[in-house]
Amino acid sequence: MELFIQVVVSGLLLGGVYALLSVGLTLIFGVVRIINFAHGELMMMAMYLTYWLFHVHHIDPYLSILIVAPALFLVGMGVQRFIIQPIFDSSALMKIFVTVGLFIALQNLALMLFKADFRTIQTSYSMATLDVAAISISVPRLVAFGFALGLLSGLYLLLKLTLVGKAMRAVAENRVVAQLMGIRVQRLYLITFGMGSALTGIAGALLLPFTYVFPTVGGIYTLLAFVVVVLGGLGNMAGAFLGGLFIGLVESFSGFYVSPALKEAVYFVIFILILLVRPQGLFGVGKGTEEVGLK
Amino acid sequence: MMKRCSVLGMIIGLLLISGFVEMALSQPVRIGALYPVSGSLALLGDESWRGAEIARVMKNQKGGVAGKQVEFVKVDIPDVSAAKSEAERLINREGLKLLTGTYSSSLCLAASEVAARAGIIYFEQGGIADQITARGYKTLLRSCPKAQYFSRSQIQFARDFVAPKIGKKPNEIRVALVHEDSAYGSSISKNVEAEAKTGGVQLVSVIPYNKDAVDLSSVILKLKNDKPDVVIGVSYANDAILLGRQAKELRLDIKAFIGTGGGHSLTSFQQALGTAAEGVLNVDFTQFEVNTKFTPGLKEFVEMYRKMFNEPPRSGHSLANFSGTNILFDLLEKTGGNMEAGKFRQTAAAVEQKSGSTASGWGVKFDDSGQNIFADTFIMQWRGGKLVTVYPEGPAVMTPLLEAPFSK
Numbered sequence: 216m217e218l219f220i221q222v223v224v225s226g227l228l229l230g231g232v233y234a235l236l237s238v239g240l241t242l243i244f245g246v247v248r249i250i251n252f253a254h255g256e257l258m259m260m261a262m263y264l265t266y267w268l269f270h271v272h273h274i275d276p277y278l279s280i281l282i283v284a285p286a287l288f289l290v291g292m293g294v295q296r297f298i299i300q301p302i303f304d305s306s307a308l309m310k311i312f313v314t315v316g317l318f319i320a321l322q323n324l325a326l327m328l329f330k331a332d333f334r335t336i337q338t339s340y341s342m343a344t345l346d347v348a349a350i351s352i353s354v355p356r357l358v359a360f361g362f363a364l365g366l367l368s369g370l371y372l373l374l375k376l377t378l379v380g381k382a383m384r385a386v387a388e389n390r391v392v393a394q395l396m397g398i399r400v401q402r403l404y405l406i407t408f409g410m411g412s413a414l415t416g417i418a419g420a421l422l423l424p425f426t427y428v429f430p431t432v433g434g435i436y437t438l439l440a441f442v443v444v445v446l447g448g449l450g451n452m453a454g455a456f457l458g459g460l461f462i463g464l465v466e467s468f469s470g471f472y473v474s475p476a477l478k479e480a481v482y483f484v485i486f487i488l489i490l491l492v493r494p495q496g497l498f499g500v501g502k503g504t505e506e507v508g509l510k
Numbered sequence: 511m512m513k514r515c516s517v518l519g520m521i522i523g524l525l526l527i528s529g530f531v532e533m534a535l536s537q538p539v540r541i542g543a544l545y546p547v548s549g550s551l552a553l554l555g556d557e558s559w560r561g562a563e564i565a566r567v568m569k570n571q572k573g574g575v576a577g578k579q580v581e582f583v584k585v586d587i588p589d590v591s592a593a594k595s596e597a598e599r600l601i602n603r604e605g606l607k608l609l610t611g612t613y614s615s616s617l618c619l620a621a622s623e624v625a626a627r628a629g630i631i632y633f634e635q636g637g638i639a640d641q642i643t644a645r646g647y648k649t650l651l652r653s654c655p656k657a658q659y660f661s662r663s664q665i666q667f668a669r670d671f672v673a674p675k676i677g678k679k680p681n682e683i684r685v686a687l688v689h690e691d692s693a694y695g696s697s698i699s700k701n702v703e704a705e706a707k708t709g710g711v712q713l714v715s716v717i718p719y720n721k722d723a724v725d726l727s728s729v730i731l732k733l734k735n736d737k738p739d740v741v742i743g744v745s746y747a748n749d750a751i752l753l754g755r756q757a758k759e760l761r762l763d764i765k766a767f768i769g770t771g772g773g774h775s776l777t778s779f780q781q782a783l784g785t786a787a788e789g790v791l792n793v794d795f796t797q798f799e800v801n802t803k804f805t806p807g808l809k810e811f812v813e814m815y816r817k818m819f820n821e822p823p824r825s826g827h828s829l830a831n832f833s834g835t836n837i838l839f840d841l842l843e844k845t846g847g848n849m850e851a852g853k854f855r856q857t858a859a860a861v862e863q864k865s866g867s868t869a870s871g872w873g874v875k876f877d878d879s880g881q882n883i884f885a886d887t888f889i890m891q892w893r894g895g896k897l898v899t900v901y902p903e904g905p906a907v908m909t910p911l912l913e914a915p916f917s918k
Contacts, residue, residue: 218735221760225727232724331550333748335782342758342786353759425755426724427748427782435722470728471735476691476718478728 217349222471223464224350230463231360232422234456237440238366239415241455245444246374246387247407249299250307252314254440255433256321257412261287261419262428263329269336269423276338276423277358283420284413291412292405299408300401318433325430335427342425355425362421363456366414371452383407387450442486448499458497462486538581539574539847541838542600544611544621549588551614557824558613558636559584561831564814565839575839576847593617597624607849608633610838613827615639622650631854635834636827640701643879649851651858651876653834654795655885661701661742663793663887664768665709667901667910668740672766673711675912676739684714686738688729688745688753690721695744698770702742714738721749729753730760739765745773751782757916758786766791767915768889780892785918787892789911791900795826796833796870797890800899801907807836807869826870833870837882840874855880871905 447458546555618637689695750773873884
């Protein structure tokens with residue numbers, strides 16, 4: 216019984232991590248529908264930045280969010296302005312190729328700069344746990360869980376309550392009409408991409424205390440984030456959170472009861488099955504949201 | 511006129527002959543040395559090469575092999591196709607009669623196949639894949655331990671050291687295996703299963719996992735469920751760290767954890783885990799924290815290494831190749847410099863030197879497959895931030911400490 220509860224707790228904590236790493240993608244891909252295959256590479260950049268800030272300047276990873284998030288905001292705006300904007304009117308496929316190209320370029324740049332070494336940092340709380348009866352809860356993972364919940368709620372409120380949020384939703388719904396209504400679409404895309412990247416940066420900084428970074432780490436995160444966002448339903452913040460938790464739990468249970476080597480296979484099979492039945496994702500709002508690509 | 515010509519011819523002839531004699535006398539023993547010194551295998555490939563080079567320099571200082579100086583024709587083999595083509599070039603163009611190397615098993619498999627086809631001796635010093643000596647080549651010799659020996663040491667340690675310490679009979683001790691599921695981990699897992707069977711210990715669980723996994727908590731929880739006394743791990747760098755961290759977080763309660771080279775031997779593992787790495791065991795090639803009485807020549811090797819490369823050795827790979835190259839030179843001495851494959855293998859088969867007779871603590875005895883069956887692997891333990899040899903007694907500098915790993 217104890218072990219069962221531990222499996223559930225570990226799954227939920229892992230789900231929190233997955234939700235966290237897909238927050239940025241939820242905004243960029245889920246809301247504004249820019250397919251960004253370089254998502255994981257932005258995360259990798261954030262993790263390296265956090266690593267060097269800790270290693271050279273001894274800045275705590277949690278504190279370094281104050282530097283990493285603005286830095287990634289600028290990077291994100293740069294990517295949008297100089298890479299995506301120039302090909303904005305070409306097909307969605309073209310944009311996929313461009314971000315895939317960016318992903319390969321960033322990965323190889325990192326390989327050249329940092330070599331293929333795995334880098335970890337050791338903070339006082341890296342392996343800290345909260346113990347409730349016989350159940351142990353990893354502190355940095357709990358923090359990640361909390362941030363995932365907080366950031367997604369914040370994003371939800373932003374989209375629902377603010378003018379910028381409303382504009383974002385309008386652009387997602389129909390770019391041309393939004394422009395006709397006086398929304399400065401280009402600028403909005405800049406802000407959105409910047410914000411999404413900053414959120415990804417925060418995730419990177421929060422993940423580093425208990426994981427590691429290496430130049431090709433991004434691919435793993437990109438795949439996970441896409442699965443979480445699509446499963447949860449595009450543009451649905453609660454969906455992204457629950458989607459993350461769902462995959463975390465599936466992974467934890469299949470790892471424990473089936474085999475750790477098969478857990479990825481198990482959640483991908485479930486992922487495919489769910490999309491067959493509900494193409495709009497578990498919590499998708501309905502028709503039309505399953506469509507991928509720019510309008 | 512005629513006379514003058516013939517005198518001149520005679521002088522020229524004499525000069526030529528004396529030149530040939532001179533050349534024949536001082537002709538060095540030429541050996542092809544194939545190592546990856548660029549590309550992804552470069553670091554440890556180069557480290558391996560350094561060990562061989564030190565052995566050569568030291569040998570030449572003492573007068574060389576069979577009265578001749580030894581020369582390496584060094585080639586870089588960053589990948590399998592280079593290994594093939596360079597081995598061909600060394601044999602066909604350079605006319606070499608003996609090749610050595612290679613650090614990486616896959617490179618060795620490719621290069622030694624070329625040598626086998628040409629009927630030339632290939633002397634492997636670093637590749638550990640069991641397959642290398644399982645192909646039945648009569649031209650192959652391997653000085654270093656093969657993969658199977660790593661698993662054998664781990665099972666022996668669990669049965670002969672851990673079991674009595676915790677008051678269990680050898681057949682009562684519970685061993686679990688956790689391995690990453692690429693070719694590296696999967697091949698070792700087969701060996702562990704086989705060795706557990708022959709060693710008569712219970713293997714209570716075999717848990718494969720993906721080395722790129724973001725989370726390994728389910729591996730640890732499975733272990734908690736199966737309650738092993740000893741866990742054998744096969745990991746790369748990052749997954750070894752993740753596994754260690756989550757073992758600590760989830761309070762895995764075991765008596766001993768034994769890694770299999772790989773991630774558990776790296777300083778990055780110790781740095782990332784800090785005190786939690788304390789007590790983790792690892793089986794590997796001989797390292798430098800070892801009883802020097804059991805490793806004659808180790809001190810001289812380390813001194814020479816510092817002198818030649820201005821830094822301490824970067825890993826045990828140099829030592830393995832230093833020992834291997836010395837074994838090779840001893841064999842050449844015995845054949846009088848003759849490199850003909852049949853004669854060389856025959857000479858090698860007759861040699862028997864006990865464990866503890868080389869700088870790496872290995873003995874020398876080649877079996878029919880060409881494997882040095884006295885190439886032992888030792889168990890090391892992280893103690894005070896250092897990987898120290900603890901088992902068996904001969905090379906050990908400390909006694910193994912059985913305290914729960916990943917607990918501090």
